[in-house]
Amino acid sequence: MPSIKILTPKNLNEVLGILSNHDKDLRIIAGGTDVITGLKQESNRFINTEVLIDINSVAEVKGIEQRNGKISIGSASTFTEIYTNQIISKELPILKKAVVTIGSLQIRNRATIAGNFVNNAPCADTVPALLVYNATIEIESINSKREISLQEFLQGPYKTQLKKDEIVTRINIPVLPKTYVGDFYKLGRRQAVAISRITLAVLMELNKNKINEIRIASGAVTPIGIRFAELEKFAEGKEVNDNFIKTLSSKIGEEVIKLTGLRWSSEYKLPVVQQMFYQLLRGIERG
Amino acid sequence: MNMIELKFILNGNEVKVTTEPSFRLLDLLRDKFNLTGTKEGCGVGECGACTVLMNGKAINSCLVLAAQIEGNEIVTIEGVANGNELHPIQKNFLKYGAVQCGFCSPAMVLSAFALLEENPNPTEEEIKDAIAGNLCRCTGYKQIIEAINESAKELTAHK
Numbered sequence: 124m125p126s127i128k129i130l131t132p133k134n135l136n137e138v139l140g141i142l143s144n145h146d147k148d149l150r151i152i153a154g155g156t157d158v159i160t161g162l163k164q165e166s167n168r169f170i171n172t173e174v175l176i177d178i179n180s181v182a183e184v185k186g187i188e189q190r191n192g193k194i195s196i197g198s199a200s201t202f203t204e205i206y207t208n209q210i211i212s213k214e215l216p217i218l219k220k221a222v223v224t225i226g227s228l229q230i231r232n233r234a235t236i237a238g239n240f241v242n243n244a245p246c247a248d249t250v251p252a253l254l255v256y257n258a259t260i261e262i263e264s265i266n267s268k269r270e271i272s273l274q275e276f277l278q279g280p281y282k283t284q285l286k287k288d289e290i291v292t293r294i295n296i297p298v299l300p301k302t303y304v305g306d307f308y309k310l311g312r313r314q315a316v317a318i319s320r321i322t323l324a325v326l327m328e329l330n331k332n333k334i335n336e337i338r339i340a341s342g343a344v345t346p347i348g349i350r351f352a353e354l355e356k357f358a359e360g361k362e363v364n365d366n367f368i369k370t371l372s373s374k375i376g377e378e379v380i381k382l383t384g385l386r387w388s389s390e391y392k393l394p395v396v397q398q399m400f401y402q403l404l405r406g407i408e409r410g
Numbered sequence: 411m412n413m414i415e416l417k418f419i420l421n422g423n424e425v426k427v428t429t430e431p432s433f434r435l436l437d438l439l440r441d442k443f444n445l446t447g448t449k450e451g452c453g454v455g456e457c458g459a460c461t462v463l464m465n466g467k468a469i470n471s472c473l474v475l476a477a478q479i480e481g482n483e484i485v486t487i488e489g490v491a492n493g494n495e496l497h498p499i500q501k502n503f504l505k506y507g508a509v510q511c512g513f514c515s516p517a518m519v520l521s522a523f524a525l526l527e528e529n530p531n532p533t534e535e536e537i538k539d540a541i542a543g544n545l546c547r548c549t550g551y552k553q554i555i556e557a558i559n560e561s562a563k564e565l566t567a568h569k
Contacts, residue, residue, distance in 0.1 A: 128412060129431040129477035152475075159434075159473045160454045175432075177478050203467070227543020228521070230455055232467040233474070315542035316456055 124163055128174045135183040135263070135292065138176060142288040143265040147173045151290060153199040154233035156226070157242045168281060184292050187211065196294040198237030205236060214298050217324055220307040221252035227316045237291045240273065243347060245280050250348030251324035251340035252307055253294065261293040270295070280346050303328045304410070306403050310395065319343040321396055325403055334358050344396055345382045354378055363408050372401035418479050421489030431477035436460045438476050439486055447487035447516040451545070458544035461517035462486050468524045487516035490523060499523055499561045506557040510548035518544045522558045530566050534559065
């Protein structure tokens with residue numbers, strides 16, 4: 124491990140003050156499950172890091188609350204804190220399901236939600252779930268405060284909009300009516316401590332048998348987690364039956380290829396994506 | 411090289427140590443405190459051999475830096491037995507053949523310990539989830555699960 128300076132600010136103001144000082148290569152650390160492995164493996168992303176800012180004592184980025192029809196999740200909430208939380212269990216079951224698949228208990232006890240999507244590996248598991256929930260994120264620096272959609276925030280593999288002097292503070296998700304149902308699926312090489320090869324998140328609202336709204340997101344099959352806007356528009360208003368679900372499942376494969384081109388893994392991944400998407404939809408439809 | 415002074419609770423005792431801030435908790439325990447029960451397997455949080463409890467929760471000590479433990483409570487395998495009296499989990503690990511080479515065992519016992527503190531009556535699935543982050547190359551896990559299951563029964567019987 125390289126010798127590095129570590130600061131432990133006690134509140135958000137202190138963090139913002141430290142971040143506004145540009146002359147050193149600063150990086151925020153919370154759970155450390157990406158940062159420390161990155162430092163140890165001398166990853167390009169961390170090779171110049173001189174100072175780590177430990178935010179585990181910063182109250183403003185912790186805690187999960189429900190206020191005015193929105194759920195606000197502290198950016199440094201650990202995965203264990205998230206999946207054991209009553210509000211999350213009740214209102215955001217897809218996020219809970221996604222989070223439970225991450226790493227191991229030891230990792231979930233430390234790793235944080237913002238760490239996951241700020242690192243933004245192609246396989247980041249929180250991303251598809253947060254995308255179907257239309258999550259927005261609050262970002263602060265010493266001179267600014269902004270809130271943007273997660274989708275806008277994520278730019279590419281390991282790349283986000285986050286500027287050097289900024290920190291993600293909260294993730295906000297609007298509470299949905301109970302008519303919205305959905306599911307999450309993860310395929311990894313094993314049942315635990317597995318990097319996702321395919322993730323799918325689906326949320327939909329049905330009116331009698333017709334799709335009022337459907338939100339579809341994937342992870343690990345395209346360079347970053349995405350929503351399938353065209354597919355969603357295509358499905359709107361359509362009747363949910365086996366034939367239509369098959370059509371939609373076939374289309375998701377086409378959409379993935381449009382984005383990635385044919386890759387060495389396509390021959391394996393695409394049929395699996397299509398089949399798992401089909402099973403996911405059937406499962407949701409059956410209730 | 412900047413050094414920091416840390417104060418934290420280790421196996422129930424308040425301790426103070428001077429160290430580099432980026433020294434891993436794993437190295438701190440093994441090299442500064444001579445508590446070599448905690449092992450390094452992979453160094454990247456995948457094998458769980460370095461598991462210790464921090465504030466009652468199982469974590470990978472290879473992924474925690476010294477500067478991050480100030481004021482926290484750490485329990486290592488050395489803190490599980492009561493003097494020379496083994497904890498029921500340790501006794502059952504021995505009784506049910508859950509220890510072969512022993513390399514995963516300290517971490518495995520700690521994961522079991524944390525589980526049973528929080529969930530005294532775990533199902534087999536819950537036991538498996540609790541130890542999913544602890545790799546064992548020797549036993550095939552069956553004996554480990556059995557030892558934990560028996561320990562749960564034993565501990566709840568005594569309450």
